[in-house]
Amino acid sequence: MPSSRSLKTPTEPGAPGQIDFGRIVGAHGIRGEVKLRPHNPDSELVASLSELRLEYRGQVRTHVVTAAREHGGVWLLQLEGVTSRNDAEALAGSIAWIDEAQLEPLPDHQYYHHQLVGLAVVDESGEPLGEVRRLLTAGGSDILEIIDGKRERLVPMIDEFVRSIDLAERRIVVRPMPGLFD
Numbered sequence: 001m002p003s004s005r006s007l008k009t010p011t012e013p014g015a016p017g018q019i020d021f022g023r024i025v026g027a028h029g030i031r032g033e034v035k036l037r038p039h040n041p042d043s044e045l046v047a048s049l050s051e052l053r054l055e056y057r058g059q060v061r062t063h064v065v066t067a068a069r070e071h072g073g074v075w076l077l078q079l080e081g082v083t084s085r086n087d088a089e090a091l092a093g094s095i096a097w098i099d100e101a102q103l104e105p106l107p108d109h110q111y112y113h114h115q116l117v118g119l120a121v122v123d124e125s126g127e128p129l130g131e132v133r134r135l136l137t138a139g140g141s142d143i144l145e146i147i148d149g150k151r152e153r154l155v156p157m158i159d160e161f162v163r164s165i166d167l168a169e170r171r172i173v174v175r176p177m178p179g180l181f182d
Helices: 085-089
Strands: 017-029 035-039 052-056 058-071 076-081 096-101 120-125 128-138 142-145 151-154 163-166 170-176
Touching: 017 052, 017 085, 128 151
Parallel strands: 120 170
Antiparallel strands: 017 035, 017 096, 035 076, 052 058, 052 096, 058 076, 120 128, 128 142, 142 151, 163 170
16 A cells, blocks of 8 residues: 555655655754754755755745855754845744755665665565664664564674665665574
């Protein structure tokens, strides 16, 4: 049965091709700049964004980005039509969505987090282990959070444990860690 997400139009947040990029976490100054915290703090993509869709309390608005600069771990954005601190504060808490096509292509065997969420996870014998709920970052490496309805498992994204990732088949094969899957 398809999820409600798969029924959304291509430009609607959460639709295929739309990426939850980060959050508006507040206002900066008095001229309407908003603070954007991207999920990937190392992303330089923000500097080239021409527009951003913001979702807040069920409402979605597309904003033209007229300026962007990095500032203390966040990006400060000037959005067309947002001209005061009050305007900017009203956007705090918004989810920032972008088109997947805006993401830079990655080298082979590298993946964006959103590509892995929802993939089925099996062990090397093909036994189902669950699906990826999200990716966590800890100690400089990513960790798959796998849920099977009964239990949650954490698997480091290293070659020793993650044997293959097949986006077309929507499947990840892992080598069970001793004690983790018992």
